[in-house]
Amino acid sequence: MRSPHAVVLLGLNYSPEPTGIAPYTSGLATGLADSGFEVEALVAHPHYPEWTIKEGYGQWLATEGSRGVRIRRYLHYVPRSPRGIRRLLSELSFGLRLICARWGDPEVVIAVSPSLFATAMATLRLRLTRSRSKLIVWVQDIYTLGLSETGEGSGLVGRLTRWVEAWTLRAADSVVVIHSRFADYVVDEFGVEPKHVTVIRNWSHLPTMETVDAADARKALGWPADVTLAVHTGNMGVKQGLENVVDAARLADERHASVHFILVGDGGERKKLQNYAEGVSRLTFQAPLSNSAYHLALSAADVFLVNEKPGVSAMAVPSKLTSYFHAGRPIVAATDPNGIAASEITESRSGVVVPAGDPSALLNAVLEMDSTAGRTVLYGRNGQEYRNKVLGEGVAINCWLRLLESLTPRR
Incomplete structure (x- = not known):
């Protein structure tokens, strides 16, 4: 049975990873939970930036709770050198865990990219099952740009990545990007409708602490x-x-x-x-x-x-x-x-x-x-x-709340 304000968040990175995307994924989850949403996070075991699974983690499936969020962690392939085919296999292994997992019937699914290919697999599952859940893809990095700017994606790899990224974003009900330049790119290069794109900046996630000399x-x-x-x-x-x-x-x-x-x-x-x-x-x-x-x-x-x-x-x-x-x-x-x-x-x-x-x-x-x-x-x-x-956290969470309200008006 559909829960009244349920959100499922899909993301490779989550607390206690200290850097990168994890603080924002976990911050959004707890921010929504604090605002009255029922939030479940389907995530990987902490492994970034070392690219090795943190001690105490690594079970096939582990469940926990933190600040009102139900967390399910799935074991996936973590390469020590996350480049090329190894990085792709890592994302595909996480995507496979996601499409085989039980999501329930949430009102909204928020998929975080990276990882693009896991997000694409989750998107395919939603569309093939004709789920009533609204899909938001939260773009932290643009893969197509990353491959071209680092010189790692050329020829067939680059074309395939571009096609997957464009299809995934166009298939979403809403695309959230973290900078206005990202918004321009997904509209101009991927053909996403401007009305479906929202800019919500990442925030400063560090707590206020006493000054140290x-x-x-x-x-x-x-x-x-x-x-x-x-x-x-x-x-x-x-x-x-x-x-x-x-x-x-x-x-x-x-x-x-x-x-x-x-x-x-x-x-x-x-x-x-x-x-x-x-x-x-x-x-x-x-x-x-x-x-x-x-x-x-x-x-x-x-x-x-x-x-x-x-x-x-x-x-x-x-x-x-x-x-x-x-x-x-x-x-x-x-x-x-x-x-x-x-x-x-x-x-x-x-x-x-x-x-x-x-x-x-x-x-x-x-x-x-x-x-x-x-x-x-x-x-x-x-x-x-x-x-x-x-870059205040309150500003960002309020933007997310307005977006969710527009997609699923509260009754």
């Missing part, structure tokens, strides 16, 4: 003192192009510059990056941190880094920016000046943009931040204001 935070983490700390957090994947940061640190060694780069997190490219960074002294790789330690990392930094591979400009909105804005530190973004990440820095007035793939420009920008204290304080304040006005 930078020196104390560095001491607690064992990070260098008395130098400029440039910190990058989050996934270490292909699109981040973090070889550029390694090269900037190597150049800092040559110049004997008073700076140290910290790469916080994990990902499919971490081992390769560590090998590439052998012998570089002004660079530290930091394993993923707990929530409390991550707060220390945000407090310890002098400058935050966004780095994207040359050619990457429109495929994704870096989720790390919401945390950076929250922390009130200046940002240096090494990226395409016409891309989404650059537009976020410019609109928020929270830092500077330098060309992607130019380690000298990256290093110079970091060092210049250290020499202009008044401007860096202003950048930090601007980022916090942008976070409060544009």
